[in-house]
Amino acid sequence: MKHLLSTKNLTRDQAIEILDTADRMADVGQQSVKKLPALRGRTVVNLFFEDSTRTRISFETAAKRLSADVINFSAKGSSVSKGESLKDTAQTLMAMEADAVVIRHGASGAPQQLATTGWIDAAVLNAGDGKHEHPTQALLDAMTLREHRSKLAGTATTGTGLDGMHVVIAGDILHSRVARSNMWLLNTLGARVTFVAPPTLLPVGVEHWPARIVFDLDQALAQNPDAVMLLRVQRERMHAAFFPSEAEYARWWGLTPERLAALDAAGATTAIMHPGPMNRGLEISSVAADSPRSTVLRQVANGVSVRMACLYLLLTGDNSAAQVL
Amino acid sequence: MSQDPQQATAVDTGSWLVCQANVLGETVTDLLIVDGVITQMGTELSDENATVIDASHQIALPGLVDIHTHLREPGREDAETVETGTRAAAKGGYTAVFAMANSNPVADTAGVVEQVWGLGRAAGWTQVQPIGAVTVGLEGKNLSEIGAMAESRAQVRVFSDDGKCVHDPLLMRRALEYVKTFDGVVAQHAQEPRLTEDAQMNEGSVSADLGLAGWPAVAEESIIARDVLLAQHVGSRVHICHLSTKGSVELVRWAKQRGIDVTAEVTPHHLLLTDELVRTFDPVFKVNPPLRTDEDVAAVRAAVADGTIDVVGTDHAPHPREDKECEWSCAAMGMTGLETALSVVHHTLVETGAISWRDVARIMSQTPAQIGRLEGQGRPLEVGEPANIVLFDPAAVTTVDPEKHASKGRNSPYKGLTLPGSVRATFFKGHPVVLDGELMRPHPAAR
Structure with missing residues (x-):
């Protein structure tokens, strides 16, 4: 799994692996030092074209608990109204060597386009696209x-x-x-x-x-x-x-x-x-x-764990998470 | 302005001997073309002055006529010009194209339609026949200068707000009535505006999955139902642009059974592609009306076969790359079509056995010329007729590469697809604008 774009295409095994990983990530949140070194030196970009403080801080918390560097890029409104295309925005972030792009966008399909057009080669995480998927x-x-x-x-x-x-x-x-x-x-x-x-x-x-x-x-x-x-x-x-x-x-x-x-x-x-x-x-x-x-409130807490699990699995490419955690 | 390609008989276009062409897929014959006219047909013709063209194993059809082309000039020369659009037309086998009115400025005055007409004549690749807007600025409020356009040098006979629907029923009634003065026709872009606000794709199971705002079939069908009844009521003829749904087919079939003077058009892409392609979120598949379902594709194919749909119109709609290289909801609607239309028709209708080559000549040349009252086009391939001819090799195999298209538009939905057949030659008023599949020189009467 290189990207997480939808749940429609997730297999049962993939979904359960994410949930099991998230359960273990939740334990990290219970420790006094809520941090793992797993993504040290990796860069996660939160690319938010729509306002969503909750989802953004959840992803930000998740990335930081895994020791990743986090860049928050808030492109309020549509990219077109800003005068910069989605392609240019994404490529700008890639030039900064992002390993993963967490994208929230008002247009259905924008994350899939990032993942399939070849504009970027980072892992793409869909943080909500239009009325399509979250x-x-x-x-x-x-x-x-x-x-x-x-x-x-x-x-x-x-x-x-x-x-x-x-x-x-x-x-x-x-x-x-x-x-x-x-x-x-x-x-x-x-x-x-x-x-x-x-x-x-x-x-x-x-x-x-x-x-x-x-x-x-x-x-x-x-x-x-x-x-x-x-x-x-x-x-x-x-x-x-x-x-x-x-x-x-x-x-x-x-x-x-x-x-x-x-x-x-x-x-x-x-x-x-x-x-x-x-x-x-x-x-x-x-x-x-x-x-x-x-x-x-359990949903909010679990949100951090699930996002840690997704970032971890996408960026480490390690499908046997258990041996690390 | 120099001589008119439309009066090309006065111009020396030389002698051409087309050998062994399979006319309408029915009769293998030679055709001798002299100064714009088919002067002889028969076997083993010879003319020592003529350049010989070997057309063996090629289908000869009357030059194609596109009732629905967007040439983008004036206003969007970044997307297409009359020059590039007519080059694309020639490569696709078209000897005439009707240029839609949604340019900028809109073709709602005699001045604009004469400009487009003149650009077409100057280019010399194909005949450009402007379509006039029904309403000023396509705004659906006041009738445009319909009479002035009709009596201009462009002799406009087809009026359309294409891109927008003439949705005000009273205005539509008036337009239908008014064009009777000069035997004109209103070509309706059937789209109920309120039902399609912000519409992104066909409304159905795919739009449900993708969360894209739906463009329901009923928005097309309700306007067609209204307009055929209006045409009946006032005794006018009406043309339905780019019909796309099964329900629309049933309405047109019903109207024709009642003797209503309605003609209907389908695009090549609605004969082949479906909304399942939208799952890719590739905006090359964004078009208006949207790609529909398998059931609709089957219905429009059957409707061409039984004559309910009269013509194939390309709705060739080139866009610059940046207008398609963006989020689906921001992308422009439309796809190119001139250079692929005949292959798509071959693939979807001829290879499937739905229609014959004679029918292809009818739906892609004869009837579109008749609907638009375009003289000298859509004529049979007979001695004494103008030499507008396309030679098509049905056995060739083409993998579509938009980068090689003559159109400025690279937004072909068939990119990478293998389609049957290839246009080998296009004779426009006796002059080969395309030979061996390549553009030659424009008609000598041009410029």
């Missing part, structure tokens, strides 16, 4: 789900997939790269995915996806899924006739206090997940976000 988010979600199950069952996570688990993903599927990456990865790891969304926020062609589609969140939650993941509703969708009002969205597709109470009453073990940042009161109520079911 593979490390899906991997950190999978890590969180694995952790959730092992905690309940008292078993180890190592080497396991997510077989038999059921994950409900609710919200703006149409515009969500998180939904897409999760769908592919969760299926690869043996979990079942149910999408819950207003029909306006589902793409045409969704019937070909390996996911069940329902419009009724209560119906989906009544199955006591292992987790429910709420997707952020972008404010600009409010004005584009995707749904009539915020209030109606929250009532029909939000994780309201009532729906949380129903999960409690049913004795469900459902974890509540959110990729952040949250719109409290819209797709997720505060009581749900702050409830013991919430894994939101």
Whole structure:
């Protein structure tokens, strides 16, 4: 594996190797000296064409814990509006001898173009491209789900997939790269995915996806899924006739206090997940976000571990991570 | 301005004896061409003054006519000029191209269409027939100088806002009515604008995976449905540019059954390529209307075979490298096509048995000339007819290399693909602008 561009093309073995490596990386975070020498002397560039402080600092933390040098390149807005092409930007960074480029871009496919055009020869990590994919988010979600199950069952996570688990993903599927990456990865790891969304926020062609589609969140939650993941509703969708009002969205597709109470009453073990940042009161109520079911902060912590694992595996080309860690 | 290639009979273009050509893939014969006209046809012709061209095993077709070409001049000479675009046309076997109106300035006045027409005459590689804009600046608000363009030296008969749809139904109705004055036609770029805001590719299972904004088939079909009904209502003829979906085929078929005077065009790329290619995120595959699905490709091929689709138009749309060497969503739409069209038609329609070479002559020469009311083009290969002829070696094999194209555009979606057949010679008004597959000199009446 030279690049990490999508989860669609990850094999089960590759995914489990990343997750197992991430589990070991998590141990580093528990030590007083949170640092490994693995990537000493290597340079990681965070190339962010979209604002995303959370994802950027997660990658930055991950690279630094592996002792890599980190360059943050924030090209706010599109490269075209800046007057410099993606090609020139990427090649400029390559001239600085970057070993890996972590790219976040508003245009679907930009990371794949970097990886396939021959403009650069660094490892490319997709940190979110348009509405296409956000593979490390899906991997950190999978890590969180694995952790959730092992905690309940008292078993180890190592080497396991997510077989038999059921994950409900609710919200703006149409515009969500998180939904897409999760769908592919969760299926690869043996979990079942149910999408819950207003029909306006589902793409045409969704019937070909390996996911069940329902419009009724209560119906989906009544199955006591292992987790429910709420997707952020972008404010600009409010004005584009995707749904009539915020209030109606929250009532029909939000994780309201009532729906949380129903999960409690049913004795469900459902974890509540959110990729952040949250719109409290819209797709997720505060009581749900702050409830013991919430894994939101575990997801953030696991994000660093997963990104360490990805950087490590891509840059060391060492597919038997265990012998080093 | 010198003599007109369109009156080339007055110009000495010499004598050419084309031997053993397979006319329309039906009859092997010799053709004697003298000063722009086919003067004799038959076996074992001889003329000691004539230069002999061996055309054995080559198909002879009437010179191709492209109803849909973007020559980019004036305004985007970095993408293409009339000179380079018509060189590409000649290499592709075209003896006439209709130049779309979306130049800069837009071809919405007599001045601009006469400029393009004059540049075409001066270049002398192929006949350039300008298309006029339907509305001022392609803005869809006010009718352009339609009458002035029609009676200009360019004699414009085809009007189109191509690149944009004439979406205002009342304006479309008026345009359809008005061009009846001089037997003109409106060529519609069928794209409902609201349904295609920021559209990046065909809307379907691939766009769902890639997270690219979809360009739904219904955005094309709803406009076609409206426009065939408008054409029926006001008794006008309408031409549908670059039809791309199965549903559009069904609508045009329905309209023709009702006797509506509609003609439809398909591009070579919609006959061959599908939206699966977008998975590469290579912007060379970004085009408008977008590449569709296998099912649509099958439908448009069948529609050419049964006559529902009347013509193949290239929608040749050259772009400079920097407009394609960027993120998919920033990239320009369009692909080159003049130099590959005949091979793609050979591959998708002739080799598959869907149509004959006679049909190729109909869809790529005769009917496009008729739709555009272009005299002296699209004529049968017969004694007394103008010598617009393409000789095509169907057995040749070409690996497409855009770097070798005469067009300035390097944005060929067929790069690296092996396609059957090769244009060996193009006679434009009796003068070989292409011989042995290479550009020769422009028509002597030029310049």
